Amino acid sequence: MTLAATEMDVLLEAVLAPAELKTVLRQAAAPLLTAPMSEADLEETLLQTALDLQRDEPDYGAVARDLLLRRLRREALSQPQPDETRYRQGFLEYIRVGVERGLIDPRLQALDLEAAARALVPARDRLIPYLGLATLADRYLVRDLHENRILELPQYLMMRVALGVSLSEHEPLRWALSFYERMSTLRYLPGTPTLFNAGTPHHQLSSCYLSDVEDSLEHIMSSSADFAQLAKYAGGVGASVTKLRAMGSPVRGVNGRSSGIIPFVHMLDAQFKAIDQGGRRRGTLAVYLEPWHLEVEEFLELRRNSGDPYRRAHSIDPVLWVPDLFMRRVEADLEWTLFDPALAPELTELYGSAFDARYSELEAQAQAGKLRAGGYRTLRARELFHRILAALQETAHPWITFKDAGNLRSSNAHVGVIHSSNLCTEIFLPTDRDHIAVCNLASVNLARHLEGDRIDWAELERSVRLAVRQLDNVIDLNFYPSPRAARSNARIRPIGLGVMGFTELTQRLRLPYGSAAARTLASELFAFLNYHATDESANLAREKGSYPAFEGSTWSRGHLTADTLTDLNLERGFAAEVSPAPGALDWSGLRRKVTGGMRNSVTSAVAPTATIGLIAGTTPSLDPHYANVYARNTLSGKFLEFNAQLVTDLKRLGRWEELREALIAARGDVAALDLPEELKELYQTAFQIEPDAYLDVAARAQVYIDMGISRNLYLTTRDVNALREVYLSAWKRGLKSTYYLFVEQRMTTEQSTVAVNKRHQRARWVLEAEQQDPQVTDSAPACSLDDPSCESCQ
Numbered sequence: 001m002t003l004a005a006t007e008m009d010v011l012l013e014a015v016l017a018p019a020e021l022k023t024v025l026r027q028a029a030a031p032l033l034t035a036p037m038s039e040a041d042l043e044e045t046l047l048q049t050a051l052d053l054q055r056d057e058p059d060y061g062a063v064a065r066d067l068l069l070r071r072l073r074r075e076a077l078s079q080p081q082p083d084e085t086r087y088r089q090g091f092l093e094y095i096r097v098g099v100e101r102g103l104i105d106p107r108l109q110a111l112d113l114e115a116a117a118r119a120l121v122p123a124r125d126r127l128i129p130y131l132g133l134a135t136l137a138d139r140y141l142v143r144d145l146h147e148n149r150i151l152e153l154p155q156y157l158m159m160r161v162a163l164g165v166s167l168s169e170h171e172p173l174r175w176a177l178s179f180y181e182r183m184s185t186l187r188y189l190p191g192t193p194t195l196f197n198a199g200t201p202h203h204q205l206s207s208c209y210l211s212d213v214e215d216s217l218e219h220i221m222s223s224s225a226d227f228a229q230l231a232k233y234a235g236g237v238g239a240s241v242t243k244l245r246a247m248g249s250p251v252r253g254v255n256g257r258s259s260g261i262i263p264f265v266h267m268l269d270a271q272f273k274a275i276d277q278g279g280r281r282r283g284t285l286a287v288y289l290e291p292w293h294l295e296v297e298e299f300l301e302l303r304r305n306s307g308d309p310y311r312r313a314h315s316i317d318p319v320l321w322v323p324d325l326f327m328r329r330v331e332a333d334l335e336w337t338l339f340d341p342a343l344a345p346e347l348t349e350l351y352g353s354a355f356d357a358r359y360s361e362l363e364a365q366a367q368a369g370k371l372r373a374g375g376y377r378t379l380r381a382r383e384l385f386h387r388i389l390a391a392l393q394e395t396a397h398p399w400i401t402f403k404d405a406g407n408l409r410s411s412n413a414h415v416g417v418i419h420s421s422n423l424c425t426e427i428f429l430p431t432d433r434d435h436i437a438v439c440n441l442a443s444v445n446l447a448r449h450l451e452g453d454r455i456d457w458a459e460l461e462r463s464v465r466l467a468v469r470q471l472d473n474v475i476d477l478n479f480y481p482s483p484r485a486a487r488s489n490a491r492i493r494p495i496g497l498g499v500m501g502f503t504e505l506t507q508r509l510r511l512p513y514g515s516a517a518a519r520t521l522a523s524e525l526f527a528f529l530n531y532h533a534t535d536e537s538a539n540l541a542r543e544k545g546s547y548p549a550f551e552g553s554t555w556s557r558g559h560l561t562a563d564t565l566t567d568l569n570l571e572r573g574f575a576a577e578v579s580p581a582p583g584a585l586d587w588s589g590l591r592r593k594v595t596g597g598m599r600n601s602v603t604s605a606v607a608p609t610a611t612i613g614l615i616a617g618t619t620p621s622l623d624p625h626y627a628n629v630y631a632r633n634t635l636s637g638k639f640l641e642f643n644a645q646l647v648t649d650l651k652r653l654g655r656w657e658e659l660r661e662a663l664i665a666a667r668g669d670v671a672a673l674d675l676p677e678e679l680k681e682l683y684q685t686a687f688q689i690e691p692d693a694y695l696d697v698a699a700r701a702q703v704y705i706d707m708g709i710s711r712n713l714y715l716t717t718r719d720v721n722a723l724r725e726v727y728l729s730a731w732k733r734g735l736k737s738t739y740y741l742f743v744e745q746r747m748t749t750e751q752s753t754v755a756v757n758k759r760h761q762r763a764r765w766v767l768e769a770e771q772q773d774p775q776v777t778d779s780a781p782a783c784s785l786d787d788p789s790c791e792s793c794q
Contacts, residue, residue, distance in 0.1 A: 164199030191441035204233035229481035236423035246294035269313035288420035303395035329381035336381035414552035447501035496605030501618035514693035523581035530704035541597035576734030602706035628668030699733035
């Protein structure tokens, strides 16, 4: 036996894994050993071998996680296997060194760090799956760049964040320990900027910023400067550009003509490419346009690969802000008129029947020849919508969001008009020239609130209430790169609590995604979340005061989130196609309570949770599994991964080894496998679930969500008429927004096998055109959810 092999045996003894797994790992790694070999190199060899072996046995993911933990602990503590005393002592050293190096907020030293250290539970590092741990190591854990080493371990991160978001409390340690307990057990996680920056000197904790760009060079350039600062500190930006006059429109100040919106968007595209947020992500921006703008067809071309490169913006996400009138014209196949905003500046400030009336007046003026020639143009609404859908299929843009649903269900219409959503289409807040809206995000992990085969509703309530308090603290502690953002957040104090793990929850409860029971559960869950989030915000108002703009809000009239759906229905003249939640919560009592004050103008939004879902080891947001087996393609490398719940079921049936190869060959599709029909239905993947299910689940949730939902859609058809009906259905059901559209690939390449470790004749499958998980890849336009557009929110 070589020295390296002996050292490997010693190392494996410290790995928490069944003996049979370690035996296979030892045999597979033995031919790769060299002498001499450092312990770190040996760990890396074993880690990569364990990742290879996941193809045969997914449990090797836990082995890989433990090996990565050893590496991180050695780097941070100089010990790969520290005991709990050393782990806790290391936290105190980390805070001290971090403050000295300017990496940790010195205010943390005023807290009882000894008590915080005693509360750490090192074993909770192992709750995080390998991919989540690798993601933390790559992007989140605090590093000493001078020594090029990680200072922070996962539990240190959780405690840093908990302490950082408690600095505004009268009893900061008490609340920090409560927040830590929830986050470290992965019951909820805050958004990426909070995980990055809470407890550091750069206290930019907010996820999303919304801006309305005015039609003046001064405001365009001041907005550009604000956007640069927001992006620098990890905020994703959504900006409305509808007010900018169209190309050719007269500019009286210089006696010339406008170049239109496209060059300005191109300028912003270059700016955001240059901002990489400290090397962890590039800057990110979504631009919103209403479809009556005269340049809307040019807007559809922004992400195309062909054409004039100076009229393209490949790093920016174009989004349409669609009024109801346009959708009605599409449905009826009627004409639609495009206007230069210089002729119709009031349209951006109107919605509902007021928009309809003024738009019709402008059309009549145009038909009568009373508007400037070249300032308007008419085409069929359906023709334009089909062009939108064609661009959406080709470039994954523009996303489609709904202006009237966003405004008519706003609890704060007295504050101002909502002109756009955010980068990921779930935030709906008012903006104007002096206010950049801000939102702070966190997501409850629904799957972590299962006890056996039932939901622990008491624990779920506790998570919701603590998350609301934590989010509210962010408003007071946040660093605002823009004064306009600071003013807005102080005025309306918005927070956005969402969810992740919905599909994991339904599968563990044996409820197929599209089943009536799963849809009913969605209603129950979001009614419950909304009730307790609203109640907790009302409690905080009694403790700390209401948000300044409370008077005049719908809350002040005892109007709850679900009640605003009635407002939408009355204005539209038809009822949203959605079923109410069953159950018996005290809504009448809550209506009376909120009239006494609310701490937050809004409390909920469902973000994509692409990255924090990886950290928590659960399914993102409301999304289904994209596939039951896919290649993960991340900054940490590429490896094969399975739907863990499906693997558990196959093992329970004693059929895992028998069906493993067929499952891989079928790219995770269980439909053709010899399995009980109930399992085939339970493990349907994204493209096998009917669009009606996606829309119904989201619509049921939207009833109880103050803001919006990042709702991805998965379709098997490219037929434009079918696509049109899906989006019309989303609009009729009362959704405020949609996000990415994924259309199933028509062709795939053959899988191949590559022999590795020939001594043991172990073949490794490589998926040459693998079924990649869109939450972590950016290899194609329609699979770009891990370009930072998701991460900036979550």
